[in-house]
Amino acid sequence: MALALLFSGQGAQKVGMGRSLYAQSAAARARFDEADATLGYPLTRICFEGPEEELTQTKICQPALYVHGLALVEALREQGRLGPASAPACALGLSLGEITAYAAAGVFDFQTGLRIVAERGRLMQQACETTVGSMAAILGEPREGVAALCAEFDIEAANFNAPGQIIVSGEKAKVAAAVAAAKERGKKVIPLNVAGAYHSRLMESARAAFAVFLSDIEFSRPAFAVFTNTTGRALAEPEELRAALVRQVVSPVLWEDCMRSAVAAGASEFWELGPGSVLAGLARRTDKAWAVKSFSEFEDLAK
Incomplete structure (x- = not known):
């Protein structure tokens, strides 16, 4: 072993x-x-x-x-x-x-x-x-799709945890806009209850x-x-x-x-x-x- x-x-x-x-x-x-x-x-x-x-x-x-x-x-x-x-x-x-x-x-x-x-x-x-940040989990999406969302809303990928589980991070308003847009597009997105924008x-x-x-x-x-x-x-x-x-x-x-x-x-x-x-x-x-x-x-x- x-x-x-x-x-x-x-x-x-x-x-x-x-x-x-x-x-x-x-x-x-x-x-x-x-x-x-x-x-x-x-x-x-x-x-x-x-x-x-x-x-x-x-x-x-x-x-x-x-x-x-x-x-x-x-x-x-x-x-x-x-x-x-x-x-x-x-x-x-x-x-x-x-x-x-x-x-x-x-x-x-x-x-x-x-x-x-x-x-x-x-x-x-x-x-x-001293910043206003947040994070969200994006489920079921490939890395390329998440990268495109991050580029569109000026946020960053923070964790590549497992296939189909990627965490994004950034300014709170930008993460909220990305979450809203992803949900409108039928994506499964979960805002996270965190103190800030880690790994960004x-x-x-x-x-x-x-x-x-x-x-x-x-x-x-x-x-x-x-x-x-x-x-x-x-x-x-x-x-x-x-x-x-x-x-x-x-x-x-x-x-x-x-x-x-x-x-x-x-x-x-x-x-x-x-x-x-x-x-x-x-x-x-x-x-x-x-x-x-x-x-x-x-x-x-x-x-």
């Missing part, structure tokens, strides 16, 4: 995430406690108790998902499910999940990754608060500041392959990884491409490490033959 680890992106968070991991895995509990000490605020309490309005803030949910994903890695290691004899072949993460994948592969340590994701979340929330040029201020922040942080070569959102392929050179992480803030997430590249490289089983099963659903939509397990809480570790 060539195992690929999948890490969740923003939107997967939910109140209660990680509670059973904390209660029943000493290794997972250590990660949550370390996060609280590093961040200087009670991230663990917010994960477990909410309120939902606080957990869903970009600056909170991004570190929350990072910690939860790596707490699952530690719990699986504690149980002997991951280790020298059962190491992953590769890792990939959706949007902020790419940082979790980097940490899982040893590009930087847990605390460094936590500082990175906390700053990314802070900068992106700041960008959301409206995040440029966050990208620029994030580049400066990352410039002093040491990146190492990953212990196993990491597929990056902006390329859809594996990168290994530290400077390439750093550049990909910066570019991702304003660039489309090529998630379908990443998944297909992982399979082409030999991945035969995917483990989704995060709340819910969003990534498993996208995998099934892409290819029903792919084997995917979703791990969210301690009871899932028996799968």
Whole structure:
């Protein structure tokens, strides 16, 4: 079995995430406690108790998902499910999940990754608060059709999640006009309840500041392959990884491409490490033959 680890992106968070991991895995509990000490605020309490309005803030949910994903890695290691004899072949993460994948592969340590994701979340929330953006999901359309719609309304494709599931992003009024036009043309379009226009040029201020922040942080070569959102392929050179992480803030997430590249490289089983099963659903939509397990809480570790 060539195992690929999948890490969740923003939107997967939910109140209660990680509670059973904390209660029943000493290794997972250590990660949550370390996060609280590093961040200087009670991230663990917010994960477990909410309120939902606080957990869903970009600056909170991004570190929350990072910690939860790596707490699952530690719990699986504690149980002997991951280790020298059962190491992953590769890792990939959706949007902020790419940082979790980097940490899982040893590009930087847990605390460094936590500082990175906390700053990314802070900068992106700041960008959301100083722009007026939104996003929408376009279902059942090929990439070419979505590209034409984006060009017509001056918006951008933000996520290529699976065949027939593409997310667009941009100024709120322009996205609304694109949604209305697409619906008139018989297309299935779903406006998304998000704080801003992620993975679009409206995040440029966050990208620029994030580049400066990352410039002093040491990146190492990953212990196993990491597929990056902006390329859809594996990168290994530290400077390439750093550049990909910066570019991702304003660039489309090529998630379908990443998944297909992982399979082409030999991945035969995917483990989704995060709340819910969003990534498993996208995998099934892409290819029903792919084997995917979703791990969210301690009871899932028996799968």
